[in-house]
Amino acid sequence: MTQVKVFSIDGQYYLPMITPPPFDADLLRRYDRPGPRYTSYPTAPQFSGKFSEANLLDVIKRSNEDPIPRPLSIYVHVPFCASPCFYCGCNRIITRDEKRGEKYLEDLRKEVAMVAPLFESDREVMQLHFGGGTPNFLSPAQLNEFMQFLLQHFHFSASENRDISIEIDPRCVKPNDVAALAAMGFNRASLGVQDFDPEVQAAVNRIQSVEETLAVIHACRENGFKSVNVDLIYGLPKQTVTGFAKTLDTVIEARPDRIAVYSYAHMPQLFKPQRQLDETLLPTPETKLSLLQLAIEKLSQAGYCYIGMDHFALPEDELAIAQERGDLHRNFMGYTTHADSDLIGLGVSSISHIGESFSQNPRDLPSWEAAVEARHLPIWRGMNLSEDDVIRADLIQRWMCQGEIDIGKFEERHNIYFHEYFGEDLKKLQSLEEDGLVTVSPTHLKATSRGRLLLRIIAACFDAYLNPSATVLQFSKTI
Amino acid sequence: MNVKRRISPIADDGDEIRFCSTCAFSSACLSEGFSKNSLQDLHVLVEHIGPFREGDHIFREGDDFNAIAAVRGGTVKTYVVDTDGNEQVQGFFLPGEVIGLNAIHHSKYPCNAVALDTVMLCRFSFPKMALLATKMPGLQTQLFRLLSQDIGKAALLAGDYSADQRMAAFLVALSRRYAARGFSATRFHLTMSRTDIANYLRLAPETVSRVLRRFQTEGLVQVERREIELSQFKQLEQLARPVLRD
Numbered sequence: 001m002t003q004v005k006v007f008s009i010d011g012q013y014y015l016p017m018i019t020p021p022p023f024d025a026d027l028l029r030r031y032d033r034p035g036p037r038y039t040s041y042p043t044a045p046q047f048s049g050k051f052s053e054a055n056l057l058d059v060i061k062r063s064n065e066d067p068i069p070r071p072l073s074i075y076v077h078v079p080f081c082a083s084p085c086f087y088c089g090c091n092r093i094i095t096r097d098e099k100r101g102e103k104y105l106e107d108l109r110k111e112v113a114m115v116a117p118l119f120e121s122d123r124e125v126m127q128l129h130f131g132g133g134t135p136n137f138l139s140p141a142q143l144n145e146f147m148q149f150l151l152q153h154f155h156f157s158a159s160e161n162r163d164i165s166i167e168i169d170p171r172c173v174k175p176n177d178v179a180a181l182a183a184m185g186f187n188r189a190s191l192g193v194q195d196f197d198p199e200v201q202a203a204v205n206r207i208q209s210v211e212e213t214l215a216v217i218h219a220c221r222e223n224g225f226k227s228v229n230v231d232l233i234y235g236l237p238k239q240t241v242t243g244f245a246k247t248l249d250t251v252i253e254a255r256p257d258r259i260a261v262y263s264y265a266h267m268p269q270l271f272k273p274q275r276q277l278d279e280t281l282l283p284t285p286e287t288k289l290s291l292l293q294l295a296i297e298k299l300s301q302a303g304y305c306y307i308g309m310d311h312f313a314l315p316e317d318e319l320a321i322a323q324e325r326g327d328l329h330r331n332f333m334g335y336t337t338h339a340d341s342d343l344i345g346l347g348v349s350s351i352s353h354i355g356e357s358f359s360q361n362p363r364d365l366p367s368w369e370a371a372v373e374a375r376h377l378p379i380w381r382g383m384n385l386s387e388d389d390v391i392r393a394d395l396i397q398r399w400m401c402q403g404e405i406d407i408g409k410f411e412e413r414h415n416i417y418f419h420e421y422f423g424e425d426l427k428k429l430q431s432l433e434e435d436g437l438v439t440v441s442p443t444h445l446k447a448t449s450r451g452r453l454l455l456r457i458i459a460a461c462f463d464a465y466l467n468p469s470a471t472v473l474q475f476s477k478t479i
Numbered sequence: 480m481n482v483k484r485r486i487s488p489i490a491d492d493g494d495e496i497r498f499c500s501t502c503a504f505s506s507a508c509l510s511e512g513f514s515k516n517s518l519q520d521l522h523v524l525v526e527h528i529g530p531f532r533e534g535d536h537i538f539r540e541g542d543d544f545n546a547i548a549a550v551r552g553g554t555v556k557t558y559v560v561d562t563d564g565n566e567q568v569q570g571f572f573l574p575g576e577v578i579g580l581n582a583i584h585h586s587k588y589p590c591n592a593v594a595l596d597t598v599m600l601c602r603f604s605f606p607k608m609a610l611l612a613t614k615m616p617g618l619q620t621q622l623f624r625l626l627s628q629d630i631g632k633a634a635l636l637a638g639d640y641s642a643d644q645r646m647a648a649f650l651v652a653l654s655r656r657y658a659a660r661g662f663s664a665t666r667f668h669l670t671m672s673r674t675d676i677a678n679y680l681r682l683a684p685e686t687v688s689r690v691l692r693r694f695q696t697e698g699l700v701q702v703e704r705r706e707i708e709l710s711q712f713k714q715l716e717q718l719a720r721p722v723l724r725d
Contacts, residue, residue, distance in 0.1 A: 065672035068688045068695070122685040340703075398716050 021306055021452040023293045027435065028453065029285065030275035035460045037309065038400050039332050040358060041393040042383065044351070045361055046465050053381030056352075056359050057118065059384070062286035063342050063355040064120040070342045072119060072154065073127035075333060075459035076108065076146075076460060077347035079365065080137040084445060086205045087194070087236060087264055091349040091363055092133040101138050104347075104365075105146050107372045111346050113376060116153035119344075124157040126341055129333050130166040136173060147184045163188055163226075163338070170216045171208050177214060183221035189220050190229040190258075197243035197249055200236050203281050210250055217254050229259035234291035237281030244291050245298070252302045257303060258313045260334075261295045263288075296453075308400060308455055311335055328401040335401070356385040388464065391416065396459045403447035403455055428461040502575070502601070503547065504621060526602045527551070531594035537578070538588045546602050547579035553598030554563035554670035557590045558678075568679040569596070571671055575654075575660040577625050579605075595670045636680060640722050645680040646690045647715045650700070654709055665709045 036043040074253045075146065080101060081092045091161040093100075128150070135143070148424065165188035166181065181189075193213055194206060201207050230251050234244065251259060259309060266282060267273040298307070304312040311334065313319040322328040322337040328334050331343055332351050343353040348368040351360045359382030362368040371378035385393065391414045398405055407418045419426065419442075429445075432438050437451030438458050451458060460466055514596060528548070531537060539550070540559060555572040569590055572578050583590045583605070612619040658664035669676070677684040696698045699715055701708040709715055716723075 065674060067669055067673050067706050067707065068674070068691050070704075089573065120684070122688060 006459055008360060014261060021296065022449055023296055023453075025289050025293070027437075027450060028289055028292075030435075031454050031457050032285070033457075034244045035456050036463065036466075038396050038456060038459050039330065039334070040351070040353065041463065042358075042389055042394045042465055043463075044358075044360065047358060047381040047383050049381045049382070051357075051359055053377045054378050055357070055382065056354070056377055056379055057154045059355040060118045063436045064123070069120060070124050070340055071124050071126045071157070072130070072337075073331070073333070073338060073343045074125055074150070074154070075350055076128070076130045076135075076347045077133065077350045077361075078104070078130060078135040078138060079133040079344070079348050080104070081132065081134045081169075082137060083205065084273050084276065085194075086204045086232060086273055088273045089265065089267065089271040090133065090213050092273075093365060098139070101142060105142060107140070107369050108146065108347055109149050110375070111378065112149060113151050114372075114375060115344060115346070119154075119342075121155055123342075124159075125153065126157050126159070126161065127333075127336065128156075129163075131333070131434075132167055132173060134169045135166050136168050136177065140177055140184070144180070146183045155426055157214070161337075163336075164276070165189065167192065168216060170213045171206075173216050173219075176246070178225075179223050182220075182225065186427055187224070187226045188229075189216075189227075189232060190260075190360035191216060191256075192231050193247075193251065194231065195235045195236055195239060195244060196247040197239065199238045200243060203237040203278065204226060205276070206464040213277070214254055217256060229258035229260060230254075230256045231257065231296070232261045233264050233297060233363045234261060234281060234405055235245065235266075235288045237278055237283075239283050239287070239291060241287070241290050241294055243292055248298045252298065255314070258311065258315045258319065259299060260311050261292070261299075262310050306452065308403065308452065309335075323401065326402055329396055330400050352382075358382050358385075384395070389423070392462055392464060395422075395462050399447075399459050399462075400455055403452055405445040407443050407445065422462065427464045429458070432458055432461070487646070495658075504549070504603075504618065511628070527599065528602050529553075529597075529599035531598040533594055533596050535594045535598075537592040537594060537598070537600065539591050540588060542588045544579065544582040544586055544588050544605070546605050546607070547577055547583075548602045549577050550574050551599040551601050554595040555592050555598055556671065556675060557592050558564045558593050559590045566678060568675050570705060571679070573660070574654050574662075575658070581628055583626070595672075595675075614661040636722070638722065642680075642682050642686050642690050644722050645682060646687065646694070647718035649676065649680055650709060651712075651719040651723060652714050654712070665712060667707060669707055689718075 077091070079091055079093045080095055082094070082096050084094045164185045166186050167190045169192055190215065193208065194204065195201065196210050217228055232247065232251065266274060266277075266279070274339065299312045300306070303315065305315050305323070307313050307319050307323055307328070311319070317336045319328065319335055327337065327339070329339060331353065332345070342355065345352040345361060349361055349363040351358060360380050361378045362371065362380040367380070368378045394414070395405060395410065411418050415449050426440065429438060429440060432451070433440055436448055437454055439446045439448060447458060448453060503653060528545045529551075531553070550572050552574055557569040557572070558566050559569065561567055571644065578592050579588065582591065593664050612622055640648070653667065654664045657667050673684050673687050677687045678685065691700065691702055695702055699709070701710055
């Protein structure tokens with residue numbers, strides 16, 4: 001065990017929780033069932049094609065009229081990848097043609113020019129994230145040009161808390177690329193690694209050396225990035241406990257601020273790229289559980305805090321501190337310290353969350369291009385949240401971030417009697433309570449340490465849309 | 480689904496024999512010994528109308544005046560459009576408050592009234608109300624009181640006050656008005672847009688937000704979307720004193 005450190009922020013002291021969640025294989029096996037990950041509530045399958053451009057214009061107008069309009073977060077989706085990773089469940093297009101990037105940026109600028117003026121100019125951008133695909137499929141010069149365009153059209157916060165982040169494929173990084181990213185304002189990076197084991201890399205079609213990966217981490221540090229995240233995946237073909245242990249040791253030694261360990265969800269019926277993967281090489285459910293256990297143990301021993309839902313962070317990282325303060329949030333980009341902001345999704349397949357609405361751009365490039373080129377907001381589907389949706393979304397968001405609900409405060413916020421409002425839902429919790437995952441008292445709903453790995457199972461009890469028969473196809477398994 | 484909500488700031492609707500909880504006239508009538516039942520006997524037209532949806536006009540400037548109306552639920556905004564075509568917000572009317580009073584000495588409404596959310600009204604035929612008032616001194620007093628309040632409200636912001644003072648006065652006045660109807664004095668929903676608040680206070684919309692943000696940093700208020708909590712009411716009152724003059 002590493003020494004427990006105490007951190008001071010604004011004169012208050014916080015003691016990040018570094019106790020690892022206990023690992024109970026039997027329990028995890030029993031609860032390994034499909035369910036949403038709750039990056040949103042309601043989840044994307046509930047979005048409707050009836051949600052129109054006029055609906056979106058209306059919610060944006062409304063969001064400008066709050067007494068203190070929310071700050072803005074921007075997500076930019078870059079769909080291109082130079083080569084296909086077989087585990088991928090993201091929306092991406094395989095190409096090596098740089099001209100496609102140029103054309104895409106041209107359309108993105110059209111989207112920005114349409115969307116930006118809809119937001120009052122005193123609404124500051126606190127967070128900008130480039131995801132993919134492979135954002136660094138675009139050259140630093142292309143990214144810089146687009147960044148300048150964004151800076152001209154939106155009012156970016158000058159605060160130190162401003163986060164400008166990018167997902168990086170280390171295989172596409174040339175020397176000086178990271179310095180160029182830092183110069184244009186990027187201060188956070190997330191690196192795809194998955195596993196360093198050469199056999200696994202061959203099986204998933206992603207050959208990436210330790211050296212080129214570490215070089216990017218070091219370059220981020222040298223160029224003053226506030227934090228570096230590394231993504232790993234367990235449950236990939238050919239993965240073994242020995243091989244993954246080596247990967248974890250290598251990553252831990254590089255000491256990134258955050259580490260995400262995702263569960264591989266094999267859903268070839270939903271994600272075409274996964275059909276290229278040899279199913280017979282997938283680890284058994286037992287091995288998969290051992291890989292998760294290994295990751296939790298190793299990361300905890302190395303001093304990483306468990307944030308929730310596959311995410312770990314060093315105790316001095318903002319996420320760990322925010323969680324201790326009860327200030328952690330979650331949106332489509334994952335966990336964040338940015339309190340409720342309105343999220344603008346740009347590019348193909350991106351999701352926006354503005355006011356009490358969700359809306360998603362077309363998932364296929366031609367539809368998105370056609371809409372943008374016709375100077376229409378590219379809306380594929382979306383929804384306006386009902387009062388009940390808003391209450392449940394708040395509950396699920398708090399639950400996924402803190403693993404705890406203060407019932408009195410929640411009643412105050414939403415003007416409800418908790419035990420009456422959620423009477424039916426609380427009944428569903430009973431078996432989870434008996435299994436020791438959650439405690440329900442008159443004043444608090446609290447995940448036990450055993451329940452912390454199964455937050456989404458508990459959250460699902462409060463999902464008014466969940467129809468057990470429909471979840472099998474739509475959602476990945478829990479573990 | 481089991482959906483039980485606590486009572487939110489909407490008037491408790493009356494019935495054949497009970498007045499609505501926020502009725503602007505009930506106390507005056509009751510003190511005269513008139514129950515709602517006996518008012519009906521006097522053929523006073525008391526008519527519940529609505530709901531009006533957000534953006535619906537209740538009356539427009541120049542419409543013939545024949546009734547005043549008490550707000551039972553929701554918020555009504557009154558405004559005029561100046562010769563340059565700019566909207567000038569005159570006031571906001573909460574449950575229990577009466578609209579149309581400034582039309583009494585005209586035969587036409589001198590302003591527009593629009594619903595800011597779902598609005599329910601209780602409509603009083605004015606000629607009949609006036610006739611009744613001649614027989615009920617208490618009702619007459621209440622009418623005069625309402626009229627003078629209406630005039631006082633408009634004069635409030637005419638002085639040379641800072642943005643902080645205006646904003647504090649706005650919040651304190653809202654709080655008192657809600658409290659007078661039995662709603663929470665320290666926590667309420669701002670039904671008006673920031674553009675409307677800014678227009679009413681003669682400030683820029685960004686200034687409204689900037690002042691509120693600073694109040695929030697200083698711990699005076701807590702704002703989330705349109706929910707506002709007055710955390711340091713005394714300090715806000717202090718700040719509002721020059722405007723509210725009390």
